[in-house]
Amino acid sequence: MRRVSKDQILDQLRDLGVEKGDTLFVAADLMQVGYFSRSANQTLKDWVEIFHTLLGDEGTIVVPTYSPSFLRFFQKYDFVFTADTPSDSGSLAKAYLKFAPDAIRGKHPINSCTSRGRYSSEIASVDGPKFSKYSPYSKVVELGGKNLMLGIVDERNSPFTFHHVQELLGHTTSHPFSGLLETKYIAEDGQTKRFIQRELGGCTGGVHKAWGYHLSKNAVKFGMVGNSMSALLDAKQSTEILKDVMTNNPHLIKCDDRSCISCYGRYRYNGFGVIGYYCRELPRLIAKFVKKIVG
Ligand SMILES: [Zn+2]
Structure with missing residues (x-):
């Protein structure tokens, strides 16, 4: 593996099409990218800085900072979600929760997103127990955002637009496991309450079969970032493409x-x-x- 520098990452992300002022939803596997600074914490701080350099003050980054959920009725657990509880969404989530004090974490007890920048309040305003877990996704699409799949172009992961489209088409509440998972959170009145997960998009293992549709409409660009393949998509275009696929040819997305x-x-x-x-x-x-x- 070649040593990856910060400047290289900046150049490669710019080549991919990340621009100042973008609203950028980022799902990442930083280990795959392979950038390491002198310590683990410094590496995470550098990633926050990399995105701030790329997006500038006018841009907005949105990062999934999801929390654990538990099987209703059967699993005992002590976890109670607050803005300060850790996320199980990987290193980039950790970076924004720990090293971006001005970022805003949404209030959804299981699927909060954390955003930093121009539209962060607007995105956080639809992120909470009263909203679908996919509402922040819809907001990013509405804002004309992009989706960076950083080091996760493979046969397991999909663009976030897939779940957004499932939601638009009413697919997220009919998953056989809908309503089976829960967690606890502290409600506005200060009481600890149960939150039941109703929306569930499910498996993303077949969505890579829709890349051809994206490529033919110039809605995605692929490129190496560090040691691994990444992709940048236009979220509105990707939504239209996947809406069409999942309306007319839904069996395509089976894994x-x-x-x-x-x-x-x-x-x-x-x-x-x-x-x-x-x-x-x-x-x-x-x-x-x-x-x-x-x-
Ligand atoms: Zn599957």
């Missing part, structure tokens, strides 16, 4: 794992194939559920 309930256990993606799916997979699903409860 290759035929035991996946999200792709093969939902009528809208697998049609009458769901009958065969549940005949085949029900014993395994029950065993998995029991193991989760007991274990």
